Amino acid sequence: MIFSEKYECMDRKELKRLQGERLRDAARRAYENVPFYRKKFDECGVKPEHIQSLDDIVKLPFTVKDDFRQTYPFGLFAVPQREIVRVHASSGTTGKPTVVGYTREDIGIWAETSARTLACGGGTAEDVLQVAYGYGLFTGGLGLHYGGERLGAMVIPMSGGNSMKQLMLMQDFGTTLLACTPSYSLQLAEEAAAEGFDIKKTKLKAGFFGAEPWTEAMRSQIEQRLPVKAIDIYGLSEVTGPGVASECLEQHGLHVFEDHYYPEVINPSTGEPVAPGERGELVFTCLTKQAIPLIRYRTRDLTTLDETLCPCGRTSRRMARVTGRTDDMLIIRGVNVFPSQIETVLMKIDGVEPHYLIVVDKSGVLDELEIKVEVSENLFSDEVKKLEALRRRIFEELRSVLSVSPKISLVEPKSIERSVGKAKRVIDRRDLK
Amino acid sequence: MKVRQISIFMENRAGRLSEVMQLxxxxxxxxxxxxxxxxxxxxxxxLIVNDVDKALGALRKAGHTVSVTDVVAVEVPDRPGGLAGILVPLSADGVNVEYMYAFVEKATDKAVVIFRFEDADAALKTLKTVGISVLSAETVASL
Structure with a gap:
């Protein structure tokens, strides 16, 4: 089912005209109501009247994460505080959190695009949605929750953690749609297996997975262990939260709900738009958001935009699965390494669990890359030479893909911390020295 | 006449062995x-234990990676050349030993050697031919 056919299947020319109109309005609201943007526009010598159509977007300055910190907490708000009905904040690993606000209208639009997300994965009002994303300042839980209600599904606001209860209610309430991080879905499957609970016999049919990077290989693992179609969803609190883009049942790129969140792909070094279909940094402009008219926000996520039409009937452009970030790229002895490359290699080796940890450290002046891999019973042997051969195989395959020699450590099961929210895959100890 | 041996994966870190033994x-x-x-x-x-299934249950429940392998327990005369007397015919038949370890029986004058063969059935055949006694799982459990 397509939740909002009028917008999701809009003729591309007409959509572009609508986007241009909305952009003109957003630029004006930003300039007139946010001193930070007025200053920024003035510095670039751009006035709201210079923005007449969508093509003028390149005249506008970028917004970056640090701008949220500089204006902490409410400096980007374009409306009086009494019109703000909700705030969310993303955890700042360094310094202050990134704070976002929503007017009542913003919450409505967010619920709408989140409902579109659920419908993209086959959800309808008949469904039972278990939301196992965290509720709170994080946008995941409440974002999917409001989307589920807008869709008309029965929503179980579980929040993250408490796996035994998750499984019990999944069974008893007949959950059909599961929303959580991809790594948590595997943890649920693991805990179900340990308890002798056959998760394959539940009514689950689709899972909405996002909030952390994951790979195609992980998708096949999830689809093997849980009876779901694993749908990749995308969102970020700066733009709104979950519901910015979602795969449809074709599972071939994520439809961007671009009548509200306008995407561009730029070359991260030059800031220039890349050629159509080329990989680069994803940039979003919130065309309709009242509380924060976010202009050309650099997400640091690397992707491509596909303009070809999807068989599902939606006309929106599709972004490719995010496979890296401009800032999660590890530079090891001068070589660029993305955690997603490591995961792809590991998942291809039979028996390797999706539980691994990448540790980067310095030994003297040299960077050292260590990858800890949990040894499951499928991998284990009573013979040292077989385990050494496994380790050598992981080593060889990673070295050939990464062009860096990693140290492979085989570790005991469950020794790598399981997270309820975003899985922590990388520890870079070089930062601490 | 094979004996079931439990293998446990362990990281090399302080206290790990004692934790497993405690368990x-x-x-x-x-x-x-x-x-x-x-x-x-x-x-x-x-490990060779007196109750394999019970030990496996406890180890798996605690989240350990374990496996069960068939090994062969052989009684060896506790005197110089005792072990060689077993290895020579095996080697003559081309039977490979992956690893082995020994312990001394309490109440007798014999030692017991646990063998992990590449091909346990071939090994058993050789041992039988040369008349070397192999211990049953029950015997090993009650040693």
């Missing part, structure tokens, strides 16, 4: 023989 002990299982193969950062603990 096995608490489950009321008695260890008959053990060996620890180690590399620089992990080890494989191999």
């Amino acid at each position: 096995v002990g608490d489950s009321g299982v008695n260890i008959r023989a053990l060996s620890l193969a180690d590399t620089s950062d992990f080890g494989i603990l191999r």
Whole structure:
């Protein structure tokens, strides 16, 4: 089912005209109501009247994460505080959190695009949605929750953690749609297996997975262990939260709900738009958001935009699965390494669990890359030479893909911390020295 | 006449062996023989116990990676050349030993050697031909 056919299947020319109109309005609201943007526009010598159509977007300055910190907490708000009905904040690993606000209208639009997300994965009002994303300042839980209600599904606001209860209610309430991080879905499957609970016999049919990077290989693992179609969803609190883009049942790129969140792909070094279909940094402009008219926000996520039409009937452009970030790229002895490359290699080796940890450290002046891999019973042997051969195989395959020699450590099961929210895959100890 | 041996994957870190021993002990299982193969950062603990299933249950429940392998327990005369007398015919028949470890029986003058053969059936055949006695799982459990 397509939740909002009028917008999701809009003729591309007409959509572009609508986007241009909305952009003109957003630029004006930003300039007139946010001193930070007025200053920024003035510095670039751009006035709201210079923005007449969508093509003028390149005249506008970028917004970056640090701008949220500089204006902490409410400096980007374009409306009086009494019109703000909700705030969310993303955890700042360094310094202050990134704070976002929503007017009542913003919450409505967010619920709408989140409902579109659920419908993209086959959800309808008949469904039972278990939301196992965290509720709170994080946008995941409440974002999917409001989307589920807008869709008309029965929503179980579980929040993250408490796996035994998750499984019990999944069974008893007949959950059909599961929303959580991809790594948590595997943890649920693991805990179900340990308890002798056959998760394959539940009514689950689709899972909405996002909030952390994951790979195609992980998708096949999830689809093997849980009876779901694993749908990749995308969102970020700066733009709104979950519901910015979602795969449809074709599972071939994520439809961007671009009548509200306008995407561009730029070359991260030059800031220039890349050629159509080329990989680069994803940039979003919130065309309709009242509380924060976010202009050309650099997400640091690397992707491509596909303009070809999807068989599902939606006309929106599709972004490719995010496979890296401009800032999660590890530079090891001068070589660029993305955690997603490591995961792809590991998942291809039979028996390797999706539980691994990448540790980067310095030994003297040299960077050292260590990858800890949990040894499951499928991998284990009573013979040292077989385990050494496994380790050598992981080593060889990673070295050939990464062009860096990693140290492979085989570790005991469950020794790598399981997270309820975003899985922590990388520890870079070089930062601490 | 094979004996089931439990292998446990262990990271090389302080206190790990004692934790595993405690766990096995608490489950009321008695260890008959053990060996620890180690590399620089992990080890494989191999155990012969009096109750394999009980030990497996306790280890798996605690989240350990374990496996069960068939090994052969052979009684060896406790005198110089005792072990050679077993290895020579095996080697003559081209039977490979992956690893082995030994313990001395309490009440007799014999030693018991646990063998992990590449091909346990071929080994058993050779041992039978040359008349070397192999211990049953029940015997090993009650040693």
